[in-house]
Amino acid sequence: MTVAVVGAGPAGTRAAEVLVQAGLRPVVIDEAPDNGGRIYQRPPAGFRRSDGDLYGTEAHKAQALHRRFDQLRGAIDLRASTLVWDVRPQQLLTLRDGRSETIGFEQAILCTGAMDRVIPLPGWTLPGVYTLGGAQVALKTQGCAIGQAVAFLGTGPLLWLVAYQYAKAGARVAAVLDTTDFATKAWRTGGLLRGGRTFLNGLRYVGWLRWRGVRIVEGVVPEAIEGDGEVTGLRYRTRHGTHHIACDAVGIGWGLKPETQLADLAGVSFAFDPVQRGWLPVRNEAGRTDIRGIYLAGDGVRIGGADVAELAGARVAWAVVEDRGLPVDHAAVARLDRALQRQAKFRQALDRAFPYPHRLAAGMADDTILCRCEAITAGAMRAAATAEVNRTKALTRIGMGRCQGRVCGPAAAEVLAAALGCPVEQVGRLRGQPPVKPIPMRTAAAG
Amino acid sequence: MNERRSDVLIVGGGGAGCSAALHLAQRGARVTLLERGLVGSQATGVNYGGVRQQGRHPAELPIARRARALWGRLAALVGSDCEFEVTGHLKLARSEVEEAELVAYLDVAKAHDLPLRMIGRNAIHREYPWLGPVVVAGSLAPDDGAANPRLLAPALARAASILGADILENREVTTLAHDGTGFVVTAGHETFAAPVLLNTAGFWGGKVAAAFGELVPVAPMSPIMLVTEPLPWFIAPNLGVVGGNVYLRQIRRGNVIFGGGRGENDPVTARSRVLPEPALRSMHLAIELVPALADAQVIRSWTGIDGAMPDGIPVIGASTTTPGLLHAFGFSGHGFQLGPAIGAILAELVLDGHTDVPLEPFRIDRFAATIDANKGDNA
Numbered sequence: 009m010t011v012a013v014v015g016a017g018p019a020g021t022r023a024a025e026v027l028v029q030a031g032l033r034p035v036v037i038d039e040a041p042d043n044g045g046r047i048y049q050r051p052p053a054g055f056r057r058s059d060g061d062l063y064g065t066e067a068h069k070a071q072a073l074h075r076r077f078d079q080l081r082g083a084i085d086l087r088a089s090t091l092v093w094d095v096r097p098q099q100l101l102t103l104r105d106g107r108s109e110t111i112g113f114e115q116a117i118l119c120t121g122a123m124d125r126v127i128p129l130p131g132w133t134l135p136g137v138y139t140l141g142g143a144q145v146a147l148k149t150q151g152c153a154i155g156q157a158v159a160f161l162g163t164g165p166l167l168w169l170v171a172y173q174y175a176k177a178g179a180r181v182a183a184v185l186d187t188t189d190f191a192t193k194a195w196r197t198g199g200l201l202r203g204g205r206t207f208l209n210g211l212r213y214v215g216w217l218r219w220r221g222v223r224i225v226e227g228v229v230p231e232a233i234e235g236d237g238e239v240t241g242l243r244y245r246t247r248h249g250t251h252h253i254a255c256d257a258v259g260i261g262w263g264l265k266p267e268t269q270l271a272d273l274a275g276v277s278f279a280f281d282p283v284q285r286g287w288l289p290v291r292n293e294a295g296r297t298d299i300r301g302i303y304l305a306g307d308g309v310r311i312g313g314a315d316v317a318e319l320a321g322a323r324v325a326w327a328v329v330e331d332r333g334l335p336v337d338h339a340a341v342a343r344l345d346r347a348l349q350r351q352a353k354f355r356q357a358l359d360r361a362f363p364y365p366h367r368l369a370a371g372m373a374d375d376t377i378l379c380r381c382e383a384i385t386a387g388a389m390r391a392a393a394t395a396e397v398n399r400t401k402a403l404t405r406i407g408m409g410r411c412q413g414r415v416c417g418p419a420a421a422e423v424l425a426a427a428l429g430c431p432v433e434q435v436g437r438l439r440g441q442p443p444v445k446p447i448p449m450r451t452a453a454a455g
Numbered sequence: 456m457n458e459r460r461s462d463v464l465i466v467g468g469g470g471a472g473c474s475a476a477l478h479l480a481q482r483g484a485r486v487t488l489l490e491r492g493l494v495g496s497q498a499t500g501v502n503y504g505g506v507r508q509q510g511r512h513p514a515e516l517p518i519a520r521r522a523r524a525l526w527g528r529l530a531a532l533v534g535s536d537c538e539f540e541v542t543g544h545l546k547l548a549r550s551e552v553e554e555a556e557l558v559a560y561l562d563v564a565k566a567h568d569l570p571l572r573m574i575g576r577n578a579i580h581r582e583y584p585w586l587g588p589v590v591v592a593g594s595l596a597p598d599d600g601a602a603n604p605r606l607l608a609p610a611l612a613r614a615a616s617i618l619g620a621d622i623l624e625n626r627e628v629t630t631l632a633h634d635g636t637g638f639v640v641t642a643g644h645e646t647f648a649a650p651v652l653l654n655t656a657g658f659w660g661g662k663v664a665a666a667f668g669e670l671v672p673v674a675p676m677s678p679i680m681l682v683t684e685p686l687p688w689f690i691a692p693n694l695g696v697v698g699g700n701v702y703l704r705q706i707r708r709g710n711v712i713f714g715g716g717r718g719e720n721d722p723v724t725a726r727s728r729v730l731p732e733p734a735l736r737s738m739h740l741a742i743e744l745v746p747a748l749a750d751a752q753v754i755r756s757w758t759g760i761d762g763a764m765p766d767g768i769p770v771i772g773a774s775t776t777t778p779g780l781l782h783a784f785g786f787s788g789h790g791f792q793l794g795p796a797i798g799a800i801l802a803e804l805v806l807d808g809h810t811d812v813p814l815e816p817f818r819i820d821r822f823a824a825t826i827d828a829n830k831g832d833n834a
């Protein structure tokens with residue numbers, strides 16, 4: 009039986025590469041129409057912007073990864089535009105063109121990547137508010153900005169990167185509002201000593217935005233995105249009082265969160281990660297889990313960035329090769345392990361430099377819509393607070409809508425923990441159920 | 456040893472156990488309820504929410520009638536209506552044979568004063584123009600409806616504890632015994648004692664009964680549930696079909712909840728899981744009933760664990776081995792509606808020694824002969 013790789017981003021691509029090298033022909037499945045994953049997502053055919061425009065300083069990496077993938081095409085069984093909607097023992101349930109198909113596997117490597125982590129605030133459901141990732145996708149795949157005057161709010165590398173990409177593409181950036189104190193300084197103190205490239209890039213973005221005269225404010229407390237039917241401005245607080253800026257679109261994001269639903273459905277154990285403040289699937293350094301045949305790599309396990317994803321994807325594939333009893337290139341494995349250890353240090357610095365502002369989430373006003381799918385306020389959740397997040401979900405419908413808590417889950421856990429006065433890990437985690445994303449009623453069973 | 460004493464011990468905090476706690480507490484009994492997880496975290500909290508009398512086994516109808524009356528007074532009883540709504544239950548026939556079955560049930564309903572209205576081929580598509588062409592007839596029970604299953608057990612438990620019942624969650628009962636004078640039950644480090652014990656442990660009621668030498672052929676069952684994203688509201692009644700391979704309702708928020716087929720489960724961990732093939736089949740059957748659903752998206756599926764009896768009706772009543780022990784479990788996939796009345800009946804059995812509802816069909820020993828025979832086979 010085959011090896012399946014879910015996700016054709018940096019992790020999935022490098023995993024497939026190693027598997028092919030070992031003489032295997034993996035099935036590679038991605039919901040997107042083509043490979044690349046989130047960061048190196050390929051633009052639709054006919055879309056004309058240079059790789060330099062699309063991928064910035066990472067263009068050479070994007071090119072290398074795409075080139076490698078193109079070389080692999082003949083040696084893998086690629087299933088693009090195909091969603092994996094459920095995992096059963098030794099089986100993936102996939103959906104493509106309205107048909108559900110079962111793909112058997114002996115080993116499956118899940119490289120499902122990440123999504124934006126948001127903290128709801130009043131007005132975040134207005135049209136014109138996007139996640140940072142959504143704002144970036146609009147630029148990358150449609151070549152258009154989300155508005156005429158865009159404010160960016162949140163924290164972390166993506167905040168600065170997306171603001172930079174927007175300004176660079178000629179969009180008007182109304183402001184970059186970082187909820188971390190001394191955020192711009194963090195770029196320097198956090199990682200330069202270790203020489204992390206991400207930090208160097210971060211410094212560049214900050215410098216460039218400053219030079220362009222973009223308004224940069226650090227340590228803000230956002231109050232509300234304002235507007236009646238559409239975004240007209242953003243209100244926030246600093247030490248010096250309340251401020252207002254005019255804008256017609258806002259990009260928000262507080263770092264990323266792993267897309268762990270498939271690992272959850274596969275039955276992998278989860279543990280609370282105090283640094284990233286979330287429940288993450290447990291795997292060892294090689295990417296093996298406690299479920300036979302299930303392997304994990306990349307941002308879908310723990311946010312580590314694209315470079316780590318590439319390394320981890322290759323590393324986990326060697327684990328699969330080994331578990332299939334095929335010859336392993338031990339020197340390559342040792343190199344990967346060393347590189348992963350080095351990267352882990354940068355990542356720690358980054359996590360420390362831009363901590364998730366959980367107090368901001370915990371303290372959101374009662375009338376803030378916390379769960380936008382079901383329109384449930386933070387106040388409603390506090391009123392129904394019980395000792396466990398799934399029970400509170402049962403009582404309030406929080407996290408029961410279209411996104412199944414993928415968006416509001418982390419913030420909801422913070423609100424609940426604060427209401428109960430307990431550590432956030434004590435309220436548990438939302439349990440996943442198939443399908444991992446909505447599937448059409450008319451989905452037909454095939455094969 | 457430090458024992459906690461009460462008049463009645465209840466094992467299991469689903470609809471049956473929580474309503475028993477409430478009805479007993481209302482009448483002044485000192486009650487302790489022990490629940491392994493949180494109240495309503497098993498079948499009672501995850502079911503379809505159908506509050507349906509139509510189509511029930513005749514033996515169940517007296518209980519269902521009584522339960523329906525309680526559903527109507529739920530807000531007064533527990534301070535919440537648990538989103539109970541009288542939507543009507545429309546049971547559909549997709550063939551002549553099925554239609555004949557609907558007609559045959561009219562007599563059963565009449566005998567129990569259950570109002571039903573038969574709707575023929577032309578009328579049904581006129582009254583419900585969104586029904587698919589597979590439907591040939593229907594039978595409407597106007598008094599039936601639906602409620603939010605997640606709310607029932609917590610609401611009953613809250614009302615019971617206000618009246619003084621001890622509702623203890625995260626207490627898994629691990630040993631049960633009768634020491635000649637009363638029951639002694641342990642959960643973790645704690646010991647509980649009472650002269651009366653109610654077994655309302657759902658599927659796991661079989662295990663509790665076995666501790667007292669009563670073997671029951673109860674099997675775990677996991678009906679598959681699915682829900683769509685919200686759609687403009689248009690389906691008023693709760694829909695079922697003869698044969699029961701699909702059922703469907705739309706809540707006011709717009710989501711369509713439907714079910715059909717069975718998932719898998721592991722009673723040891725109390726985990727259950729939807730299976731893809733029957734889930735896809737339910738989607739197909741739902742579209743056949745209501746073609747407008749074809750363009751909707753399914754956002755979630757789930758299931759739970761109920762105890763299924765070979766004849767599809769529960770065990771309710773006194774133990775045949777141990778005085779003071781009463782059972783109410785094995786509701787076979789349709790005990791949510793019955794829950795509120797089960798407590799009332801158990802309270803009468805405990806405090807009055809009898810109840811008006813005929814319980815003979817629910818005797819725990821009704822399968823004793825077959826079990827003994829099976830044992831013989833295996834030996």
Ligand SMILES: Cc1cc2nc3c(=O)[nH]c(=O)nc-3n(C[C@H](O)[C@H](O)[C@H](O)COP(=O)(O)OP(=O)(O)OC[C@H]3O[C@@H](n4cnc5c(N)ncnc54)[C@H](O)[C@@H]3O)c2cc1C
Nearest residue numbers: 015017018019039045046092121122141306307313314317
């Ligand atoms: C919105 C967003 C924007 C980002 N922008 C940047 C950036 O500009 N610069 C930067 O350095 N980092 C960025 N990152 C981080 C970067 O994407 C990751 O570090 C890197 O892509 C991780 O690689 P990966 O292979 O683990 O996952 P990804 O690259 O995310 O790839 C995961 C792939 O899995 C597929 N997938 C997931 N679930 C399923 C499923 N159920 N069925 C089928 N396919 C599935 C997805 O379609 C995706 O193609 C961004 C992340 C996000 C979420």
Ligand SMILES: Cc1cc2nc3c(=O)[nH]c(=O)nc-3n(C[C@H](O)[C@H](O)[C@H](O)COP(=O)(O)OP(=O)(O)OC[C@H]3O[C@@H](n4cnc5c(N)ncnc54)[C@H](O)[C@@H]3O)c2cc1C
Nearest residue numbers: 467469470471491499502503505628657786789790791792
């Ligand atoms: C998916 C699904 C859909 C359904 N749809 C409907 C419907 O639409 N209409 C309808 O009428 N019925 C429906 N049913 C059936 C209905 O939900 C059940 O029959 C009913 O809820 C059973 O109630 P109960 O109190 O017997 O069991 P449960 O609700 O299962 O309660 C039993 C409790 O006992 C506890 N317990 C077990 N062992 C121990 C122990 N050793 N110590 C302590 N506690 C213990 C369990 O944790 C559990 O909470 C459905 C069932 C399911 C699973």
